């Protein structure tokens with residue numbers, strides 16, 4: 001639906017749900033996160049149930065339409081027969097807006113489910129930023145960015161506020177410290193990169209439902225997250241050769257032996273990061 005169409009249907013409230021898997025209750029590592037892991041099939045059910053809880057919470061607050069992006073690993077984790085059949089689902093990769101593909105200015109709010117902390121956060125469970133294989137860190141305007149920060153900027157570009165995040169304590173606090181006082185559902189607490197104390201699935205789902213409803217209720221008081229001026233992306237690679245070669249591109253500058261700089265809008269930065277994830281697969 002276009003923006004002009006929206007104003008003629010004032011009862012339509014669209015919500016965008018970006019779903020990752022590392023921050024789902026109970027997840028500690030590859031055993032739950034990869035298709036070959038012995039607990040993966042079971043944790044697809046839990047991820048789907050947390051997304052469904054978010055949708056129910058948003059419906060409790062009056063939301064009527066949903067786009068959900070399956071934003072972990074293959075992008076093929078959510079069980080489509082177990083989601084509500086009146087939503088739309090974004091699947092697989094690559095896609096220009098990454099974990100936020102499908103968002104536009106017709107949405108009233110965005111919600112992050114199952115998020116994890118950024119690469120530099122020592123308190124995060126399975127913490128990384130975009131690609132644990134390829135990237136050391138991602139900074140925008142000299143601020144260390146997690147996926148939640150980047151994705152909040154994409155929502156903000158379209159004037160959409162993020163109203164709620166769920167995940168481990170480090171992930172949730174990292175994003176709320178950056179974007180403002182959004183609703184938080186902390187479903188587990190870290191003992192290390194791959195150990196945690198976690199809520200049980202049903203309790204986590206109930207908390208998510210409650211916090212999404214509260215976030216939707218507060219959507220008019222929460223500001224879309226934006227940064228002033230043009231955005232400067234500093235992308236640090238693990239592999240120096242990968243940085244050196246991507247800096248052959250026009251508008252990409254090598255600023256130290258592992259870090260390239262790219263200046264653009266958050267949409268251009270998102271597309272640059274998507275490209276950087278797909279192309280250097282032989283250089284990690």
Ligand SMILES: [Zn+2]
Nearest residue numbers: 020021072073
């Ligand atoms: Zn993930």
